[in-house]
Amino acid sequence: MESVDCAVIGAGVVGLAIARALALAGREVIILERAGAFGTETSSRNSEVIHAGIYYPTGSLRARLCVAGKDALYRYCAQHGVAHKRLGKLIVATDADEIPALQKYRQQAAQNGVTDLEWLSAQEARELEPAVQCVGALHSPSTGIVDTHGLMLALLGDAQARGATLALHSPVKTGEVSGGGRIILHVGGSEPLALRCNTVINAAGLHAQAVAQSLRGVPPASIPPIRYAIGHYFALSGKPPFTRLIYPVAVHGSVGLHVALDLAGQVRFGPDIHWIDRIDYSFDASRAPLFYQAVRRYFPALRDSALQPGYTGIRPKLFGPSEAPKDFVIQGRREHGIAGLVNLYGIDSPGLTSALAIGDYVAQMIATDAAA
Numbered sequence: 001m002e003s004v005d006c007a008v009i010g011a012g013v014v015g016l017a018i019a020r021a022l023a024l025a026g027r028e029v030i031i032l033e034r035a036g037a038f039g040t041e042t043s044s045r046n047s048e049v050i051h052a053g054i055y056y057p058t059g060s061l062r063a064r065l066c067v068a069g070k071d072a073l074y075r076y077c078a079q080h081g082v083a084h085k086r087l088g089k090l091i092v093a094t095d096a097d098e099i100p101a102l103q104k105y106r107q108q109a110a111q112n113g114v115t116d117l118e119w120l121s122a123q124e125a126r127e128l129e130p131a132v133q134c135v136g137a138l139h140s141p142s143t144g145i146v147d148t149h150g151l152m153l154a155l156l157g158d159a160q161a162r163g164a165t166l167a168l169h170s171p172v173k174t175g176e177v178s179g180g181g182r183i184i185l186h187v188g189g190s191e192p193l194a195l196r197c198n199t200v201i202n203a204a205g206l207h208a209q210a211v212a213q214s215l216r217g218v219p220p221a222s223i224p225p226i227r228y229a230i231g232h233y234f235a236l237s238g239k240p241p242f243t244r245l246i247y248p249v250a251v252h253g254s255v256g257l258h259v260a261l262d263l264a265g266q267v268r269f270g271p272d273i274h275w276i277d278r279i280d281y282s283f284d285a286s287r288a289p290l291f292y293q294a295v296r297r298y299f300p301a302l303r304d305s306a307l308q309p310g311y312t313g314i315r316p317k318l319f320g321p322s323e324a325p326k327d328f329v330i331q332g333r334r335e336h337g338i339a340g341l342v343n344l345y346g347i348d349s350p351g352l353t354s355a356l357a358i359g360d361y362v363a364q365m366i367a368t369d370a371a372a
Contacts, residue, residue: 231271
């Protein structure tokens with residue numbers, strides 16, 4: 001049986017950020033990834049947006065980690081040469097009934113420490129984005145986009161420079177707490193092994209609940225149910241009509257079919273939200289009419305046949321379609337009773353923006369747990 005100080009399960013952007021934070025703190029780290037490359041699921045199938053921290057309940061992990069993570073991410077990208085742009089975004093009201101929602105967003109943002117939102121009239125919004133139709137808008141200048149793959153490469157590079165190791169094709173099959181207070185992981189792959197760990201971080205994203213359930217000793221009641229919400233993205237053919245991100249007023253569990261831009265300026269619309277029972281990235285092109293209808297509310301010039309199938313992403317939700325949205329869940333010994341184990345559940349948006357802050361949060365959580 002081999003031994004390691006810390007094992008991070010999952011090499012998405014959050015797992016890599018946690019591994020980096022632990023490695024920078026002087027811990028020995030191995031990153032266990034079931035796939036053949038890092039960041040192949042949620043981290044590579046999103047809008048690549050750096051969120052400002054507008055929508056989330058004040059004091060929630062989403063709000064706190066997003067606002068802290070945004071500032072940290074802009075600094076990190078600048079220092080490490082990770083491609084990014086502070087584009088800004090417009091949150092648009094397409095009829096007068098949505099104006100109160102914009103007012104609430106501005107109040108919520110201020111309570112979260114986001115004080116740079118600017119109120120725009122319909123004319124002012126058109127001056128910034130002539131293709132947009134609205135009756136009013138909020139301008140968020142600190143929203144941006146980032147090259148997620150480049151970010152993950154940088155995070156992995158930082159971790160490896162401090163001695164961390166990435167093990168691909170290494171799924172965690174089972175595990176248990178040993179008599180010495182350590183956690184033993186049984187890792188599959190071409191060369192299965194048993195790994196004795198002082199600390200285990202379950203950052204497996206869509207598979208986090210399954211990993212927790214496989215660890216003998218984790219109380220089942222501490223593992224929240226997971227719901228899968230697939231989102232489709234359609235690409236816009238032709239010349240990009242926008243220079244900023246455009247978001248409609250949010251709907252339950254989703255920020256709506258927004259305009260996402262990549263670093264080359266190309267436009268895609270999405271994601272929608274559709275609840276599914278299993279992980280399946282199949283693209284349902286029949287959803288196109290719903291996209292045309294929703295997008296034309298703020299972009300009436302959208303041409304027929306201008307939308308082309310893009311890609312899908314699946315979000316790990318802790319709530320269903322008829323339930324209120326829930327916060328990130330980051331559990332330590334206080335919640336499940338196992339020293340050295342941290343489980344992360346429901347880390348969807350703004351997980352990318354929050355990644356560096358989550359890394360610091362988990363590293364501090366582990367240090368505090370060890371000192372107790």
